[in-house]
Amino acid sequence: MNKKILAMTFAVGCLVLGSCASKKDLENCQNENKELTKNYQDSKEQLAASRARVASLEDQLAQAKKDYAALQGSLDKSLANAGQNNISIEKLVDQINESNQYIRHLVEVKSKSDSLNMVLTNNLTRSLSKEEMKEVDVQVLKGVVYISLADNMLYKSGSYEINDRAAETLSKIAKIIKDYKDYDVLIEGNTDNVPVNSSAASMKNIRNNWDLSCLRASSVVQALQNQYGVDPKRLTAGGRGEYNPITNNNSDVAKQRNRRTQIIITPKLDQFMDLIDKAPEEK
Template identity: 45%
Template sequence: MKQLLALTLISLSVLSCVSSKKYKLALAESDALRQSLTNCRQDLGSCQNTKDELGRTSDARIKELNQGLSSRNEKIKGLEEQIDFLKKNNNNLLERLSDLSVVSKAGAESIKKSLEAMNEKDRYIKDLTQAVSRKDSINLALVMNLKKSLGDLPSEDVNIEVRKGVVYVSLSDQMLFKSGSATINEKAAVTIEKIAKIINDQKDIDILIEGHTDNVPINTDCLADNWDLSTKRATTIARLLQRKYNVDPARITAGGRSEYLPKTSNDTEQGRRINRRTELIILPRLDQFFELASPAGQ
């Protein structure tokens, strides 16, 4: 009996231990499930908030897109209206162009003639510029050759310079002539010969010979006055160039300027000596420039 009781107590004790463990395990599992449920509810709430936020954002974006679409539709409508206007305007212009076709042909012909005239003037200006450039080159060569040929003469007897694009050779009267006379000195012939050679080598130039005096009246029965003296001295040089040195007389012009074109004042002896001179003015052939001065068609 005692043994049975002991076994019973032992069995109850074991059962009691087993039930206590299961309870604790179940309780722990229940707490875990409860916590999981709480977490799920929190996640559900967060998801719901995110959904609501996304819904609001989507609505705003959709509204914005709809407004943009409406604006673009208005622009498209405006562009279509502009296209219609341009089409109508283009048709009107085509009709006017058709009406003006005859006038346009006449205008085109007028423009063509104007362009041809402009081109002709351009060619004229180009030719004239080349002629002036060529004249300047000739002048430079003349000056160099003259100074080389006459460089041994005193500067008070010979002066070579370019004035306004023209070469001037000024020879003093004391080198060329006797006082108050139009008879040339023998030593002057050498100088004239050198000048004549340069003139003959350059075929496209002409020579203007000018006699100049001071303001002292001439006192001789052979000459009337300073006009007579200056002119006879110029023609003496002209005849010498023609007859002795074979310069074409068609290239020579001679004249007297008397006392009325002095280089300096006649108040001093030195001034009067400078003014008594004969100038050989070397000119480009004028016919070349006359041709250029009258372009074709004018």
Template identity: 40%
Template sequence: MKPRQVLLVAMSPILLYSCVSKKKFAAEQAKVAELTAANTKLTGDLKGCEDLKAEAARKAEALQNEIAALNKQIDYLKENNTTALKQLQDLSVISSSQAESIRKSLDNMGAKDAYIQTLQQQMAKKDSLNMQLVMNLKGAIGNLDDKDINIKVDKGVVYIDISDKLLFKSGSYDVTDAAKTVLGKVATVLKNQPDIDFMVEGHTDNVPFSRGVLVDNWDLSVKRATSVVRVLQKEYGLEPAKITAAGRAEYVPVGGNDTVEGKAANRRTRIVILPQLDQFFKLLEKKP
């Protein structure tokens, strides 16, 4: 056998081993990249939950401080009124019936104090439930771009804003397949809250629109809202008696219609979790 042939035979195992090692190394690198991406996502989810938890804690602390301040004021007034009543009785300035009337007034003050505390507790409970609902919605939807969907709590009301880019094609009110997937995730969370009512609002920018049976932006916004409602009802089984469909046209903008970005933000469908006013009014009816 020639020397060159001998050399090739000897080098073959080394070259083969080198090739296999590179494949293994590339596979390990791919695994590391996948694990790194998963870790980044989990870290983002954790930070979002921690931020919501911190916000809820701040609100709870502020509410407790307010309740403590009111209790101090009430105790102070009770003490002063009781002292004044005793002094007046000692001086025989007021009659026994008048003193009894004042005592009843003090008792009513205590009842009103309990009533105020009940209202505050109900409001704090509602805020906690809203925060939990937001966390559940964000967890169900995942890391979808905030430009396409935004979930927030404003003045005790939960809002879910979904861009028309995700829901509809331009000038259309037919819900896209990609949007149905997102609506299904939202519907799953809402179905677990059978006591809540919600409104689906359609919004547009200020560009005039007219096509077929659609006369203007009012028509377009209403048709888009009812299209979303039908998907939630017929495909995901939400109770229709709990849903309201509404069109707001271009008259409730969230951005300026003088920029492309502002117009894009204004073209949206908003799901509003409606406050349970009947329960609040029932509390008011129990006013002492």
């Protein structure tokens, strides 16, 4: 009888120990899963930025190939008609070399710009919380950084006045803008195609969606200047009304996507003008 009791006690002990071990394994798995999820999100963000840079470089390379092919065609034609062509082969070769050098220069400048944009985008996305990222979309398209903010996150309902909830997000965006002093900033308001209800108290003196989009952009510009210290010389406010949709207006969700304000960050125009001035002269 004592042996039976002893055996049963031993079996129960094994079950208890096994249960504890399983619980500990489960906790370890859960912690590992959290870490993997975080790593996956970070990798996803880095991949998106890398893809944008690759696309921009591919565009630049394609244009360089077209320019080179055109010049090479001119050289071939000149060689075929050397006796009748007044342009010397040596002069054309010099032009090709100068053009190739200019193309390489453009590629280097563009690559530098793309790298800065990628760092800017990464710094911005990392500064925003997961909740903010649900209402803020950040993209790099052809060397330009687009930050798209939902109107219900920025403004009071049916108004162009900025609400309190947007303050923290705008402060983070303003810090990034101030860190990159060599970039200009365009604030662009967009609406859906629903006519403005001018009878509402907050909409008085607003005739249509043109007015609303411009006033919303102006509100963001003034907030960046007055509350967060962004140099107003770098800022431009503009509205596109309902005429720049990113999707159709056939549903409430689609209309909500079209109601947005974009903060567009671009290198200053005079930098591109300097590049044009450095282009090889035709001889």
